[in-house]
Amino acid sequence: xxxxxxxNYSVANAEKDFSKIEILTDEVNPINPPESMRxxxxxxxxARDRIFEDLNLDGANKLGYEFDLKYGIAIYxxxxxxxxxxxxxxxxxxxxxxxxxxxxxxxxHARWGKHEDRYFRNSRRIWLKTIWxxxxxxxxxxxxxxxQLLKNNTTDTIMxxxxxxxxxxxIELYREIMLQYNDHEDNDRNLFRSVLKLNTARLAVxxxxxxEGGIKGYVNNLFATALGKE
Numbered sequence: 001x002x003x004x005x006x007x008n009y010s011v012a013n014a015e016k017d018f019s020k021i022e023i024l025t026d027e028v029n030p031i032n033p034p035e036s037m038r039x040x041x042x043x044x045x046x047a048r049d050r051i052f053e054d055l056n057l058d059g060a061n062k063l064g065y066e067f068d069l070k071y072g073i074a075i076y077x078x079x080x081x082x083x084x085x086x087x088x089x090x091x092x093x094x095x096x097x098x099x100x101x102x103x104x105x106x107x108x109h110a111r112w113g114k115h116e117d118r119y120f121r122n123s124r125r126i127w128l129k130t131i132w133x134x135x136x137x138x139x140x141x142x143x144x145x146x147x148q149l150l151k152n153n154t155t156d157t158i159m160x161x162x163x164x165x166x167x168x169x170x171i172e173l174y175r176e177i178m179l180q181y182n183d184h185e186d187n188d189r190n191l192f193r194s195v196l197k198l199n200t201a202r203l204a205v206x207x208x209x210x211x212e213g214g215i216k217g218y219v220n221n222l223f224a225t226a227l228g229k230e
Contacts (some may be wrong), residue, residue: 001061004089009098017101028106038137041103041223047074048107052112063111065155073143087169090136096120096129103109104108104128120216124163134158137174149182156189160196167225173199173208176219194226 005189022029033041051070078087089095097120100108105119118127138161140149145185147202150157177195181203186192199222213217224230 001041001084004084004095004225007092007094007098009094011097011102011120012172014097014101018116018119021105021114023100023109028109031105032103033103035176037103040083043078043179044058044075044107047224048104048110049077050074065153065158066151068134068158069147069150069153069154072135073130073146076132076135076139087136090129090132091125091169093126093129096126096132100126100128115183130158130162133162137161137169137171138178140179149178152182152191157192159227160189164196165199170203172210173215173219175214177222180219180223184227188227191223192227197221198222198226 020030022187031041047185048071049069051074055066055070057063057067073149079090087205100119108119112127117125122127124130134157135146135150138150140146161178177199181192181195206218208215208218211221222228
């Protein structure tokens with residue numbers, strides 16, 4: 001069992017280890033996770049390889065939202081309570097910094113190059129953290145239904161949902177927002193941004209569970225207001 005609780009990995013430690021990473025022609029070095037993390041690394045690499053094969057990405061110059069979504073679903077499935085990984089653990093940046101710099105830096109590099117914000121520097125930009133929480137806040141029954149729910153979104157959707165300051169972790173609420181959002185056409189994403197801004201403002205004075213219709217009614221009203229129907 002991985003000891004997630006005692007994984008304390010500061011920005012300073014991450015910066016020190018990150019400075020040692022070398023990008024070679026066909027590999028990233030050094031990658032030497034502790035014994036307790038090696039099976040997890042193997043599983044995360046296998047997940048990447050399956051996605052690369054499924055999407056024919058081996059010759060791709062740049063990865064994008066489709067990879068973010070599929071890999072996010074994969075790591076959400078891998079990092080679960082069966083290995084001691086909980087939402088409380090997922091709220092710790094130390095964990096995401098450690099996984100990014102010491103366990104799968106090659107996967108992060110394939111997506112973002114050696115962009116330190118995406119590994120450890122900027123809490124709201126750590127890539128593994130953002131895609132895991134994007135899936136966690138959008139999960140709907142199982143991996144396939146979650147994929148179908150999110151497949152038409154973009155990296156802007158991830159940014160607006162997960163990178164928003166003060167998002168908190170009201171999982172049931174955000175899952176309902178993502179579920180209802182799927183029912184609306186929003187080519188320029190203005191509706192999504194409006195709903196999230198409205199939600200942030202209302203949460204200061206309203207408890208969604210106590211609203212008429214509970215969380216579902218609360219979210220339905222958010223969309224109605226954003227669309228000018230209320």
